[in-house]
Amino acid sequence: MTSTTLLFLVIGLGLVAWFFGRLKAASLQSRGPNSRSVLHSLPNYHGWYVALWAIVPAAIFMTVWSFVSPALITDAALTSPAAAQLPTDGFARAAILSEARAIAYGNQVNAFNPLSQSMVEPYREAIAYYQMIGAIAALLMVFACGAYAWLRIKPDLRARTKIERVTMLLLLLASLIAIITTVGIFLSLVFETARFFSMVSPIDFLFGTEWNPKAVAGPRGETGFGAIPLFWGTVFIGAIIAMIVAIPLGLMSAIYLTQYAPAKFRSWMKPILEVLAGVPTVVYGYFAALTVAPALRDFAVSIGISNASSESALAAGVVMGIMIIPFVSSMADDSIAAVPSAMRDGSLAMGATQSETIKKVLIPAALPGVVGGVLLAVSRAIGETMIVVMAAGLAANMTANPFSSVTTVTTQIVQLLTGDQEFDSPKTLAAFALGLVLFIVTLLLNLIALRVVKKYREAYE
């Protein structure tokens, strides 16, 4: 019996348990309200009480069993006569055993090593044996625990309180997943980065200016893991070019929509602008690589820049800026709307024109919010992957020429993790180190941005 069938069987039995629990509670209830047996909880809760007792212990047992049984199975298979022929060398032995195991589980059809073929049969027997034991034990637990709970159903059993306690625990667990994920991200990045730094010095990585990752160090010990060109490329595309596009367009769009546009126009235009944020980044990347980049290169050639690359920083940056417009504009929108209308009215009443009010009153007052929004947009832009992977190129140049090719942190992460992955090569581990830097920088940007926005909101409340 496979574990999936067993799982469904246990769940099915749980439903049966629910039914019997409910039945017993209902029969207790139907003896009449004037008897002393008024139920504390509704019959449904008794049903759930029995069902949970039936399922949860068995499920816990099955989880534990799935971790314990592989070791037991291997032990049992090794006691078989066929195991006597196995080589004593640990590595070859493990390879044969894992091959035999794969065949026995049906993940692999043929063995390369005849010895593994001889181990398959003992493995199959051991698997069948332990699966049987596991299934019988799980089913026994379902019946025993279910019966125990069923016997405990009495009018004064506080079934609802118990069920609610379990539900609360479930709610708490669901919330804890967020923390677990954050910790998981941090630990996995830190762990792999630590391994990377045991091979490549952190100073070379953070301050080196030559990026040319190799699996083995060169003759003078240089490894080509200097990430400065990557950081520059990321900042150049994400924080400079993209923002030159996104800040004016986003800010002016927000100003026009909140201050000038008729309500009808605004109600149409705002969702249309937000579509820009909803287009998948791979589509932007394709657009940048297929349409924008060749056009910009032709333009560059026509104005006399001969070394223009078809994978230019400008193409990636401009398209990324377009993608970021809605972020800037919605943050600007919010912070302008949060400026007390008394300030605006006061300015207008003094005879300032609308644009003077916007430029001299609203924007200065909303500036912290706008800055916060821009910081969030930058953090979004530097973490963006597909546009730069498809349009920015791989050459790690330190150049301020927007028509040349630069590379970014995210591009290199994708590049390093493509193809063969060996988890002890510094090339693969470097991706995690880059990821950690990216994680920390975006985290800091977000924290600063949120603090700025919050502080400024408080100023007007």
Place this chain on the structure above:
Amino acid sequence: MNSLTDTSRRPTDWQGAEMQKRIAGRYAAERRFKAMGIVAIALSAGFLAFLLVVMVGNGFRGFAQTELPVVIDFPAVTSGASPSQFEGPNAEANLQVMGLRDIVDSSIEIQYGQDGTDLFSPGGWTAVSAEILNDPDIVERKATVYLPVVSEIDVAYKDEGTAGAEEQVRRLGDQLSTGFNWNFLSNSDATDPMQVGIWGAFKGSLITMIVTLMLAFPVGVLAALYLEEYAPKNRLTDLIEVSINNLAAVPSIIFGLLGLAVFLNFFGMPRSGALVGGLTLALMTMPVIVISGRNAVKSVPPSIREAALGIGASPLQVVFHHVLPLALPGILTGTIIGMARALGETAPLLMIGMRAFIATPPSGITDPATVLPVQIFLWSDEVDRGFVEKTSAAIIVLLLFLLVMNALAIYLRNRFETRW
């Protein structure tokens, strides 16, 4: 005191030429500013329109294929196969035995000369087998089937192609025709652009999204309910809130690194499978669902909770019987928007190996799979020009799905959301 009535400063001469000039200047500045706003909006919307026009313009052709007619004299070439062979369960096996590829090739050579097969897409003959399965009686007569041409001629017929291919197009002239590319909807990835399809990637996306939804939705809703309704004010709650807000802002590629390090390397789950993809995307989508779910729960007025408590409901009954059903439309809207984001996500899936060449659609959550955006990325890397329009066509399909999902979200919001 008398500074207000100080008459040493002459009253402003509003009608004077200097003042009029200043006012005109200020109004001109006002108009310029307003025009800048309009230009900004026009540019932003123009970019969007340009993007869509380019994609639709390119992708439209991806749904069409260029075909040439081939007359196959079935009774002669199959030496008397009967329609009954191609009915029932043995049909496909009988087709395999028949050696259809050679039959088609010989028919092509009769009609288009010795090098005729070079005109046709190498996998094109499968269209004939589909035709036979569809209508077995065809093997009793002489039939004309339309088969896709090779990619170069296809490109040349639709648009500018290589010189050689353009020459072929001129030579074939009126024989070339355009048909709807059904292969594109039913096939999976292939090396020949005439034979590629999005069905495999679409199915992969579907399975991945189901895994994501099954994991992210319950967890997200339960977490939102806990944080909004029960969470005590303590450090743990603060920590949960900080992590959720933080996760919502973490770049998606970091989730890919997490999936690679934890799910693949630590737990040893199958690479490239929809299971790991779904898990990774679920972690990414969950914060979105929690945040929108909390807003939806918050907007349910307290009077409802008080009324339920007043007639004796327990705190959990209040939430699960009253607050949750009322907040559900809002939660669903947020969920659909989060799922739409996950559907368009590429980078984390590249990290966990969903970028392999997958020619058969996945049939389970552990089979190697790819998803629509990754398929787009893979095709965009192909050198063959025939892939350009296929990539754009796949983008159209992806955008259509996103449009449908977002429209559904807007509909739900307008239809069910109550303003209290």
